[in-house]
Amino acid sequence: MAQRLIVIGGDAAGMSAASQARRRRGRDDLEIVVFERGHFTSYSACGIPYWISGLVPGPEQLIIRAPETFRKDFAMDVRIRHEVTAIDLERREVVARDLDHGGEVRERFDDLMYAAGAVPVKPPWASTDADGVFGMQTLDDGSALRDWLVTEPVPRRAVVIGGGYIGVEIAEALIERGLSVTLVEQADQPMSTVDGDMAELVADAMRGLGIKIRTGLRVTGLEQRDGRVSAVVTAEGPIPTDVVVLGLGVRPNASLAEAAGLPIGPTGGIRVDRRMRVPGLPGIWAAGDCVETLHRVSLMPVHVPLGTHANKQGRVAGINIGGGYATFTGVIGTAVTKVCDLEVGRTGLRERDATAAGFDFVSVVAESTTRAGYYPGARAMTVKLIAERPSGRLLGAQIVGWSEAAKRIDTLAVALWNGMTVDDMTALDLGYAPPYSPVWDPVLIAARKAVDALAAVDDR
C-alpha cells in the first residue's frame, strides 16, 4: 500500500516539497494530499504590488502552477478552500474543513509537511468591520484591493501603515495608480531593513515620487463613515483616507502546529533541523514562512519570510521525503527591492544587528558609479560594508543606487557566505568593462575603504 504525505499549505514551500517528493516517488509509492485554505496554489506573492500598480496585467501572470496542473501532471490530490483545523500526532491524522461547502474530513498521514506560511501582524485597532482596509499577503488580498480601487466612489486617498518592503512597494503602486498616498511608520524611518544612513536615501526617493512620509507616528485606530474607512487615527490626529493598507509585517502561522505539540522557537516559528524535520517527531516536516531558521552570521534563530527561502526549504524537505538527502543550512539575510527607480540591496547584519550579536566592527560607506564614469548612463551607487574587527571578516553589506545596482549585493552575499575578510575581497577578480563598472568595481572600492578603516582603528 502506498504511503501518504499530507501537505498543509499549497504555496511555495508546500508545493516545492510535494513536487520534489513526487519526482522521487511515484503515485503507487506515495499518495500526496494537499490542503490549501485559499483559492490558489503556487503563486508569486511578491508580485502582488506590481499587479496593484498595473505593471503586471492580471493575477494569472502571478500563478506559477494552478491546482489543476498539480492534479494532472503531478498526480496530487489538491484540495483548495480546505482549512486544516487540527493535527492529531498520536493517530497521525489531520482534520480539514471545506470552507465553501461546509463539512469536515479526517485524513491519515505517514508524512506531514507543515507549510502554513505566515499571517499578517494585525494590532487590535486594525480589527474593523469597515470596508476599505486590506492586508497584503495573499492573492486574495490583492484581488480585494484591486476591486476596491474601482468601487464607486473611487478612492482618491490612501494610507499605508508600515514602511517595510510590502508597505513601500504598495505605496509606490498606489501612487502610480494616481492616488494621494501617505506612508505611516512608527519608527524613525521607513525601510529599516537597511541602516539609517542608507534608509534616508530611500525615503528621499519616495518623497520625490510624491509619497508623504509620516515617521515616528503611532496609529491608534481607524474611523469609518457609512461602513467605509474614513480616517487613520494617530497620536497626532486623524489622517483622512479612502483606503488603508496594512503592511506591518507577518508572523509565522504556527498556532495549529503549536496546538498539536510541534516545538516553537524564540521567533515564534516552528523549529526544524537542517533536513527540515521537526526535531523529535519522525515523519513531521515544516518549511517556509512558518519556520525559523539559523542566521549564519549572528548564529541566532531568525524568521525571514521570503519566497526564495520557502522554495529552497520546500525543495530540501521534498528531496528528503522522497528518500534523498538535502540540507538547508541557514540564511544570511539577503534581500533586494526596488523603490521607484531606486534599488536597495542588503545582506548579512545591519549595524544594529551586529551590535546586538555582540560584534565589534567598523562600517564604511563608499560612493561610486554603476558604470565607468565616462560611460553614458553611469549612475550613483552607494555601498556600505560592515566588517568585524580586528578580524576584518565581512558581517554585512548594503547597496543603494539607481539602475543596475541592487543585484550586485549577490557578489557581497557570496563573499559573506564564505566568510571572506574585506582584505581578501580587495583581491577578488570581478568582471570589468566600462558599461558595467569603473575599473575599480564599487565592491572593491568599498572593500579597500574597509581595510583602511580597520587599520585606522588599530592605529588608535
Next chain:
Amino acid sequence: MAQRLIVIGGDAAGMSAASQARRRRGRDDLEIVVFERGHFTSYSACGIPYWISGLVPGPEQLIIRAPETFRKDFAMDVRIRHEVTAIDLERREVVARDLDHGGEVRERFDDLMYAAGAVPVKPPWASTDADGVFGMQTLDDGSALRDWLVTEPVPRRAVVIGGGYIGVEIAEALIERGLSVTLVEQADQPMSTVDGDMAELVADAMRGLGIKIRTGLRVTGLEQRDGRVSAVVTAEGPIPTDVVVLGLGVRPNASLAEAAGLPIGPTGGIRVDRRMRVPGLPGIWAAGDCVETLHRVSLMPVHVPLGTHANKQGRVAGINIGGGYATFTGVIGTAVTKVCDLEVGRTGLRERDATAAGFDFVSVVAESTTRAGYYPGARAMTVKLIAERPSGRLLGAQIVGWSEAAKRIDTLAVALWNGMTVDDMTALDLGYAPPYSPVWDPVLIAARKAVDALAAVDDR
C-alpha cells in the same frame, strides 16, 4: 638622501604603484620618476571603442589623471614621450630617449617598477606603409583611427581582423558610425573567450546588427592603392575595404626586461612573486600587462592583460614599495563585455581550458530570465556552469543575456574564488525580488542543474 623609484610605463599598473608608494612615503623619502612613451598617463584603454563609436564624446573623458596632476598633486617627475631603451641592473640605471626632442638621459634608481604593458600581436603581413591600418591598444591608436574616419574620401567599408573583445567592440563601434563592417576570424567563431555554444549566441547578435562575420578565414596580406589600404587578402580572395583594424590580441611588452635579465615565464610575461617582486632581483618590481600571473583554478601561469588586474597589481607593488604588505594571489579569468545589447560574462575555465588542465567535468546550460517572467522587461539569460567531477567544485561559468545579465558573473566569480561546489551553491542566499530575478535565481537554477548532471554521470 631620498631613495629613488623609477617607473617604466605611466598607465594603470605604473601609476597605481607610484601613487600607492607616494601615499606611504613623502617626497623627502622617495623620489619618483616616471617614463611614459606615449602622450598620456593613466587612461582607460577599455573605453576607446566607445570613443570611436561616439558614445563617449572625447578622449578627455578617458583620461583618469593627466601627467600634470601626478606632477603637482603627487610630487612625481613624470616624463611623457620618453622611451626607456635599456636597463642596467648592475649599475641600477635606466637609459631613456626623449622621443620629441631627441637625446638620452641616464637615471639611477633604488627601486624599479617595470610596467611597460603589452604590445599588439602583429603578423608579418600587417607591416605596411599604407594608410588606414590601425592597431587598437593606446589612446594614440584611437586618435589615429578617429581622424582617419573623417579623412576624405571618408571610409565606408571596414574590416576588423580578430574576434576577441577589442575586435568585437570595434566592429560594433564602426557599424554604429555607419560603416559597412566585416569581421574576419581565423577560428570557427568570434568571441572564443567563451565556449562555442555561448559564442554562437554572440555571433547571432552581431549578425543581427549587420556585421558580416567571416570565420575560419586566414588573412595573408593587405593591398593598397594610392598609399591607402584597399583590401584584405585572404585564403578565399580579397575583401575590399577602406580601413583595417587589427584586433589580434596583445603580448607582454617584455623584450626590454628580458634583455636586462628579468626572468620571463612560459606565457612570455615577466615572472613575479605575490608581492609583485621579480624573483631574485631585490628592488625590481613588475606589474600589469607585461607580467604573467597564476590562474587560481588551472594553477598554471597565464597572461591576462586587463586594466582591473593592472590596477590591483600596481597597487600591491606600490604598497610594498611604500613599506607596507600586500599580495596579489592570482586571477580566475573573469571578464564581461557588451556586444550590441547582448551581454557576455565569463569566469574560470572554459571547457577547453578544463580539458587542457586535466579536469574531469560536467557542463550544463540553463535558460532563465533576468527578472520574474511576469515582470515587464524580463529578458532571456543563459548560464553555463562547468563543474569538476566527482567533487562538484565549480571550475568555470559563462553568462550570455540581454540587459542586466553580464555582471551577475561576479556572483559566480566569488563562488569560484572560494572553491564552492555546485551543491553548496544551491543553498546560496541571493537577493530575490520580481524586478531582479525569478524566485529561483538563474545562478541557483544552473547550480541545481549541475548537481543533477553530476548525479546522472555517477549513475552511469
